[in-house]
Amino acid sequence: MSETPAPQPTPSTQSTESGEPGDGTAPDLESLVGEWLTVPDAAERLGLQLSQVRQLVTDREVLAARIGERRVVAIPxxxxxxxxxxPELRGTFTVLADxxxxxxxxxxxxxxxxxxxPxxxxxxxxxxxxxKTEIRRRAQELAF
Known part of the structure; x- marks a missing residue:
């Protein structure tokens, strides 16, 4: 039988001895963001159906991550x-993804x-x- 390799830690939770970000002392994504909304929470706050919130994620109007022990989908x-x-986020998401x-x-x-x-x-x-312009400029600089 072959063993499935263990999932690798993400850069923000990876442990090294360098004392740099990614050394295990940096906050994980969940802690860094702080306040998250699950899909049902976002739907309730915005007065939308669950499917509409999921569509916002699919359309990249917002981004989501899996957080917590149960790995639930949540949005900052x-x-x-x-x-x-x-509305200013979508273009920034695109620049960073590109x-x-x-x-x-x-x-x-x-x-x-x-x-x-600033x-x-x-x-x-x-x-x-x-x-927004300053942040997008910085995001574009990351690509080069």
Missing amino acids: AKFFDEAGPR GGMNDDEIIEWLHTPDATL VEGAPIDAMIAGH
Whole structure:
């Protein structure tokens, strides 16, 4: 019988002895993002059906990740405003994906604090504050 190899840790949870991000001391994606909405929670908050929220994920209006022990599909809460998905995110998702990032890496990049931003916090916070162009410029630089 052949054994199935164990899943490899993601870069944000991988353990090394370097003291750098990815050394096990960096917060995992779930902790980094903080507030998540499961599909049912997002549907309730937005007044949508579950299928409509799933379609938002399929259409890449928002990104989702599997979190928690049960690995439930959840969406970072900051991806929504009162009206629904933040419209400025979709293009940024595309730029980062075109640069080679997967969905988990995009969520991580958007939520990782950066002291060089025009506002305190992470790229998602700068976008919410109206700095979409600056964040997209930085996202494009990652691709080169």
